[in-house]
Amino acid sequence: MNPEDLERLVTLRMPFGKYEGTLIADLPGPYLNWFAREGFPEGQIGRLLQLMHEIDHNGLSELLDPLRRGE
Template sequence: MLPDKQFLIDLAHTKMPYGKYKDRYLIDLPEHYVVWYHSKGFPKGKLGDMLTQVYDLKMNGLEDLIRNIQRQYPK
């Protein structure tokens, strides 16, 4: 299932709420961290859905899609 437009806009502007990378945009999390989190299991809820999407984007080299959304839809 493809994410909807508003989900991607929200993802583009969401920052990590806790941990070592607190306050970093999810799309800017280091790839190794997202891969580690994927193997550990993402949290439940919207944050987990967003991190799952970030994982898929990073694995396919599509981070620039989210960066373009950040520019097109500034908060």
């Protein structure tokens, strides 16, 4: 993980699927768990989904609050 990835979690939106358009940081835990079971996509989006899954799974989502802008 690099520090820029944390910023990306609160600025990039899910580009496909049921939650298309939702910020990566706002994806529900069960959706992230589904990816963990079925496999994360390749590339940056997969890396970010995996990171968000770890953050959510460990109850650390509030740590992203200071990075959010204008919310």
